[in-house]
Amino acid sequence: MTTSEAMPPEAKRIRENYESIVQRVRSLGGSDVQIIAVTKTFPASAVNAVVAAGCLSIGENYAQDLLEKWPEVDVNHRPEVHFIGRLQTNKVRSLSHVVDVWQSVDRISVIDEIARRAPIARIMLQVNAAGESDKGGCAIPELESLYDHCLIRGLTVSGLMTVGPTNGEVAATRQAFETTARLAQGLGLREVSMGMTGDLDMAIDCGSTMVRIGSAIFGDRPPMADK
Numbered sequence: 001m002t003t004s005e006a007m008p009p010e011a012k013r014i015r016e017n018y019e020s021i022v023q024r025v026r027s028l029g030g031s032d033v034q035i036i037a038v039t040k041t042f043p044a045s046a047v048n049a050v051v052a053a054g055c056l057s058i059g060e061n062y063a064q065d066l067l068e069k070w071p072e073v074d075v076n077h078r079p080e081v082h083f084i085g086r087l088q089t090n091k092v093r094s095l096s097h098v099v100d101v102w103q104s105v106d107r108i109s110v111i112d113e114i115a116r117r118a119p120i121a122r123i124m125l126q127v128n129a130a131g132e133s134d135k136g137g138c139a140i141p142e143l144e145s146l147y148d149h150c151l152i153r154g155l156t157v158s159g160l161m162t163v164g165p166t167n168g169e170v171a172a173t174r175q176a177f178e179t180t181a182r183l184a185q186g187l188g189l190r191e192v193s194m195g196m197t198g199d200l201d202m203a204i205d206c207g208s209t210m211v212r213i214g215s216a217i218f219g220d221r222p223p224m225a226d227k
């Protein structure tokens with residue numbers, strides 16, 4: 001590719017990494033799997049670089065981090081923005097002009113606030129499929145009533161989201177992903193957002209339609225930012 005020679009090294013590295021993730025997802029049989037580039041803690045230049053490399057969607061975890069970089073994101077190539085972090089009700093309003101898909105919806109108060117501030121946005125319900133106490137996401141028995149509540153509030157729910165177990169243990173990860181895929185199917189939901197840099201292969205094997213990839217594209221983050 002001739003254009004990549006003119007790019008700063010950072011953008012070139014991001015492009016190469018993104019392209020190898022695309023290849024890897026394809027080789028795992030996931031040609032229809034959407035790749036969300038997780039740009040949390042990285043500057044707007046990283047967003048612009050991955051979008052220039054052909055990625056159409058980014059994921060962000062922190063309201064302030066996102067709002068600070070947003071003015072420098074190239075508006076002519078605006079990515080679809082997925083909010084994937086712990087969501088505080090009082091942040092929904094300020095994020096509503098930026099976020100297209102709210103992936104980490106896990107309680108009634110957040111659903112009500114999105115219905116009020118961003119009624120046409122897409123919602124995904126986050127499930128704590130591994131039942132870890134430090135994880136976001138609703139408990140499995142609460143899922144159906146949250147889903148019903150979204151419908152009552154007139155919101156579009158496109159799917160479920162989960163984060164694999166922190167210990168990365170293979171059997172537990174598989175179980176969490178299979179459970180989430182099965183729950184989505186039971187509700188008639190098409191999208192299943194699961195799989196990060198460390199468990200991408202297993203997620204695709206279990207039926208992921210959306211993987212959220214950060215460090216494999218952008219490199220390591222400061223550990224504090226990884227919550």
Ligand SMILES: *Cc1c(COP(=O)(O)O)cnc(C)c1O
Binds near residue numbers: 038
């Ligand atoms: C940070 C984060 C990711 C990306 O993690 P990597 O391991 O860097 O790919 C994906 N999903 C969520 C919810 C995250 O917080």
